[in-house]
Amino acid sequence: MVKVKKIVKELDPYVPGRSIDEIAIKYNINKNNIIKLGSNENPAGVSKKAIEAVEKESNLISKYPESNLEELKTKIAEYSGVKSSNIIVGGDGADEILDVLGKTLMEPGDEFIVPLPSYMYYEFTLKIQGGVPVYAKWNVDENKLDVDSVINAITDKTKIIFLCTPNNPTGGLIDKKDIKRVLESTEALVVVDEAYFEFSEVNNVDLLADYDNMLILRTFSKVLGLAGMRVGYAISNPTFIEFMHRVKPVFSLTKLSYVAALATLDDEDYIKKSTELSIQSREFLYEKISEFDKIHIYPSKANYLLLDIRKTGMKSHEFAEALMKQGIIVRDCNSFKGLDEYWIRVSVGTLEEDKRFIEVLNDLVG
Structure with missing residues (x-):
């Protein structure tokens, strides 16, 4: 057996966000119907x-x-x-x-x-x-x-x-x-x-x-x-x-x-519009999610928002899976040291994607 470094054996693997292909296969969902709000990607796409x-x-x-x-x-x-x-x-x-x-x-x-x-x-x-x-x-x-x-x-x-x-x-x-x-x-x-x-x-x-x-x-x-x-x-x-x-x-x-x-x-025009879209999306999501009594949302200056979902009665992995079954990918933050099992991170999307996310969220905890 090859002698692997001790630190590598002990290392906790880095946990990335879930991919669209992964969720499509696992839950038998059409890829085109999946919204990815888990990896802090740019909803404006590419220049x-x-x-x-x-x-x-x-x-x-x-x-x-x-x-x-x-x-x-x-x-x-x-x-x-x-x-x-x-x-x-x-x-x-x-x-x-x-x-x-x-x-x-x-x-x-x-x-x-x-x-x-x-x-x-x-x-x-x-x-x-x-x-x-x-x-x-x-x-x-x-x-x-x-x-x-x-x-x-x-x-x-x-x-x-x-x-x-x-x-x-x-x-x-x-x-x-x-x-x-x-x-x-x-x-x-x-x-x-x-x-x-x-x-x-x-x-x-x-x-x-x-x-x-x-x-x-x-x-x-x-x-x-x-x-x-x-x-x-x-x-x-x-x-x-x-x-x-x-x-x-x-x-x-x-x-x-x-x-x-x-x-x-x-x-430069793309960069300007890209920035504006994400900020607009962030503020929309913050306003709408703030209306849910069972979710505490934190103000953000990035292109994502941190949610404390402990009042929903679900842990983060349960909450994230319930959303994924509906074709919405968010980030389960259980792998972040310093947070317990009740935190979700939501990336900005297009306004259309944001609205669908809020609808699904309302069905889940509203």
């Missing part, structure tokens, strides 16, 4: 310019991708208000950036801090590389970071601190003053995960000039509509970005992902 670019360049799939990605880094820099030397691009969304961070910083036994609940892929990635998770606290009731719990968790073994804003799965923002407090409390790298920043209309790029221990993590999978193309990026000081490039796979971004990303950034 037409991106589709055209992919179709035009499809003959390039026999060639190796670009290696330095300079044109894309320049466009991302313009979009972000920084220089291209501040940018690194990942080819598996932001998840590859996390892997590169681990390779760049983590020695076995080093610690990283995650306020719970938050995005579980941080832990999934860094534990494999020998990192030891240390948990701080996100106050769910107030939907606010307990910044003191983060600062108190810092030790001389701390290498990375993750601050997700808007936080996944709660949708709350971290105050800029609290991010500064953390940055000033440590020499460790503070990763500010802004995967959903466009929906909040708030970002923290201005802090980069004053703090060389800061990295901002972003993705093309949300407002930019390229979840299937797996494009992510990070922004930090040029010296640290250069160290990351030393360990990053050279050809991780495919040719078609590259041209799709370039075309999407050129489509």
Whole structure:
């Protein structure tokens, strides 16, 4: 028997959202009748310019991708208000950036801090590389970071601190003053995960000039509509970005992902409408779900909403399955550390999808 690493044997598998094909087969439902509100995808779909670019360049799939990605880094820099030397691009969304961070910083036994609940892929990635998770606290009731719990968790073994804003799965923002407090409390790298920043209309790029221990993590999978193309990026000081490039796979971004990303950034009208649609959908869902006495919903600045469903008498897996039987996919948050078995996350959809979801929800708990 092959000797697998001890940490891999002990690792809890990362639990992704359920797919349309999976639900169609399990419940014998026509795929076209299934609404996916479980993976924080973009209801606006993809930019037409991106589709055209992919179709035009499809003959390039026999060639190796670009290696330095300079044109894309320049466009991302313009979009972000920084220089291209501040940018690194990942080819598996932001998840590859996390892997590169681990390779760049983590020695076995080093610690990283995650306020719970938050995005579980941080832990999934860094534990494999020998990192030891240390948990701080996100106050769910107030939907606010307990910044003191983060600062108190810092030790001389701390290498990375993750601050997700808007936080996944709660949708709350971290105050800029609290991010500064953390940055000033440590020499460790503070990763500010802004995967959903466009929906909040708030970002923290201005802090980069004053703090060389800061990295901002972003993705093309949300407002930019390229979840299937797996494009992510990070922004930090040029010296640290250069160290990351030393360990990053050279050809991780495919040719078609590259041209799709370039075309999407050129489509300003799509980005504007995409953002507006998701915010409109979020506010509609918040208003309608707030009317259910048995559900407590939390305000959000992302493209999803967190629901406490304990008053329904159902646990999250029961609630999610009841919805899936009706062709509605939501996220059972039982796999998020820091939450118990009574939480559901609902992504934004088109307004038509939102209305159908509310109808099904009314039949279930109204």
